[in-house]
Amino acid sequence: DGGITQSPKYLFRKEGQNVTLSCEQNLNHDAMYWYRQDPGQGLRLIYYSQIVNDFQKGDIAEGYSVSREKKESFPLTVTSAQKNPTAFYLCASRQGWLQPQHFGDGTRLSIL
Amino acid sequence: DAKTTQPTSMDCAEGRAANLPCNHSTISGNEYVYWYRQIHSQGPQYIIHGLKNNETNEMASLIITEDRKSSTLILPHATLRDTAVYYCIVRVAMTSYDKVIFGPGTSLSVIP
Numbered sequence: 001d002g003g004i005t006q007s008p009k010y011l012f013r014k015e016g017q018n019v020t021l022s023c024e025q026n027l028n029h030d031a032m033y034w035y036r037q038d039p040g041q042g043l044r045l046i047y048y049s050q051i052v053n054d055f056q057k058g059d060i061a062e063g064y065s066v067s068r069e070k071k072e073s074f075p076l077t078v079t080s081a082q083k084n085p086t087a088f089y090l091c092a093s094r095q096g097w098l099q100p101q102h103f104g105d106g107t108r109l110s111i112l
Numbered sequence: 113d114a115k116t117t118q119p120t121s122m123d124c125a126e127g128r129a130a131n132l133p134c135n136h137s138t139i140s141g142n143e144y145v146y147w148y149r150q151i152h153s154q155g156p157q158y159i160i161h162g163l164k165n166n167e168t169n170e171m172a173s174l175i176i177t178e179d180r181k182s183s184t185l186i187l188p189h190a191t192l193r194d195t196a197v198y199y200c201i202v203r204v205a206m207t208s209y210d211k212v213i214f215g216p217g218t219s220l221s222v223i224p
Binding site for chain 2: 004006033035040041042043045088090092098100101102103104105106108
């Protein structure tokens with residue numbers, strides 16, 4: 001089945017450590033997105049990518065980095081500069097302007 | 113993007129129709145209405161979207177008023193698995209990037 005796979009489902013980070021969240025899609029979608037969701041709140045855009053080898057900052061990019069070397073992959077690195085990384089991270093993809101974004105099942109990141 | 117207003121919570125008896133309202137009085141002519149839902153600890157799931165005509169798919173129906181200032185999502189025969197937070201979003205699809213802005217949504221509880 002086509003879809004978006006995020007891994008791991010749960011991740012723990014030590015102070016000062018960088019961690020990378022994986023997002024893979026086999027939908028052949030061009031655009032991919034990373035969002036952060038805090039408890040009881042909506043989604044906030046971290047980074048997005050319209051095509052391979054191109055990505056743009058969203059509303060809360062500080063402390064995060066991404067790469068888009070392959071169409072199907074859009075990993076997110078949470079760096080030690082992100083002082084409050086505990087959140088639910090969601091990856092999404094979209095094909096075409098009128099098409100909706102489709103989401104993965106998320107990665108829950110916590111601090112040890 | 114236009115702001116939306118939804119009730120905080122709703123109950124629905126299993127097997128009955130669930131009617132979820134959304135107000136979007138500041139919607140622009142080129143903004144679409146999208147509905148997503150999020151089951152606890154999962155990624156948001158796309159349900160349906162429309163511009164001005166009523167829409168129906170295998171999951172739900174979307175009724176948009178003639179003035180487009182409000183809409184209703186209808187789940188025709190609610191099941192326990194429909195218990196989730198439902199988000200109504202309005203956005204312009206033809207933008208350089210279209211981040212999804214989720215408000216608090218409506219928490220729907222389907223009761224046996």
